[in-house]
Amino acid sequence: MPETTVSIRDIKETLLALFSKGVPEDALAALCRMPLRKVVNALFPFFCSMNPLHFWQAITAMGTVVSLLADENIESARVVMRRLMWNLNDESGGIGWGSAEAMGEIMARNDHMAGEYACILISYINPCGNFIDHPALQKGILWGLGRLAQARPRQAESASGFLVPFLTSPNPVLRGLAAWTASALPCNGTKPLLIRLCSDSEVITLFVNGEICERTIGSLAQSHP
Numbered sequence: 001m002p003e004t005t006v007s008i009r010d011i012k013e014t015l016l017a018l019f020s021k022g023v024p025e026d027a028l029a030a031l032c033r034m035p036l037r038k039v040v041n042a043l044f045p046f047f048c049s050m051n052p053l054h055f056w057q058a059i060t061a062m063g064t065v066v067s068l069l070a071d072e073n074i075e076s077a078r079v080v081m082r083r084l085m086w087n088l089n090d091e092s093g094g095i096g097w098g099s100a101e102a103m104g105e106i107m108a109r110n111d112h113m114a115g116e117y118a119c120i121l122i123s124y125i126n127p128c129g130n131f132i133d134h135p136a137l138q139k140g141i142l143w144g145l146g147r148l149a150q151a152r153p154r155q156a157e158s159a160s161g162f163l164v165p166f167l168t169s170p171n172p173v174l175r176g177l178a179a180w181t182a183s184a185l186p187c188n189g190t191k192p193l194l195i196r197l198c199s200d201s202e203v204i205t206l207f208v209n210g211e212i213c214e215r216t217i218g219s220l221a222q223s224h225p
Contacts, residue, residue: 006035011042019046019057024210027057028064036069040080047098056207059098063105070110081106081117088124088132096137100124104144108151118155121145125162135171142166142177143207149184160187167193172217176204179221197221 011034018027031039043065046058062080070077084103088096103121107114123129124141132138142163149156159181166178167190179197182190200217208215 006038008038008042011035011038012045015039015042015046015058015061016054019054022053024057024060028061031061031065032068036065036072037076039065040069047102052207052212055098056212059101059105059207060210062102063109066102066106067110067113070106070113074112077106077110077113078116081113085120088137096140098140100137100140100144101147102144104147107144107155108147111152111155114148114152114155118148118152119158121148122156122159122162125159125166127162135174138166139173139177142174142181146177146181146184149181153184156181157185157187160185160190163190164193167197172202173204175200176202176206176215176217176220179217180206180208183221194221 011031014034015027015031018030021027040062043058043062046054049055049058066077066080069080081103084099087099100121103117107118107121120130121141121144124132125138125145132141145156145159149159163178163182163185166174167182169175169178175197179194179200182194198218198221200221202217203214204217204220206213206215206220
């Protein structure tokens with residue numbers, strides 16, 4: 001699709017139609033044939049979608065598109081990452097919904113981007129770094145770190161120590177996402193907590209392997225190395 005003949009609004013409408021079909025593979029294949037930078041701009045509004053399927057398909061699509069963009073023009077991909085980081089900054093004036101999840105998805109799909117930006121995502125749970133004290137955003141950060149840890153554990157390993165407070169959180173979603181993340185990262189500091197969580201029967205909703213599913217926290221903790 002020639003870049004000069006399609007608008008961001010057209011792409012957004014196309015994405016909505018594709019996402020509504022519930023066939024993410026088809027959606028990804030179709031959007032990869034569109035002008036990538038315009039697709040990125042069209043995806044951002046879906047980060048505020050109240051439809052969980054549309055939200056997660058947009059996160060997945062952003063990861064795919066920005067990874068392709070990085071292979072074509074690394075600076076264009078960096079611009080997207082900086083935009084995601086800005087959205088998570090207090091000075092942006094926004095909330096940053098979906099930004100941490102998108103960062104994790106992009107880095108899970110592209111090693112170069114993970115090498116450059118993993119430390120930034122990790123800093124959001126570091127009390128001495130850029131710690132974000134907002135439970136809703138912390139869920140996104142932990143999901144992003146979990147996605148990165150499952151795909152590229154070496155890039156996320158320095159997050160292990162910062163997961164400890166979340167592994168004992170009274171919030172089941174934070175606790176479960178931290179368990180999912182820590183399960184991929186061998187660490188003496190988190191292993192006893194993961195073993196303890198193996199009996200945690202609390203159920204959380206998680207987007208994993210392209211699907212929205214329900215898992216017990218115990219099952220997420222039991223896959224630890």
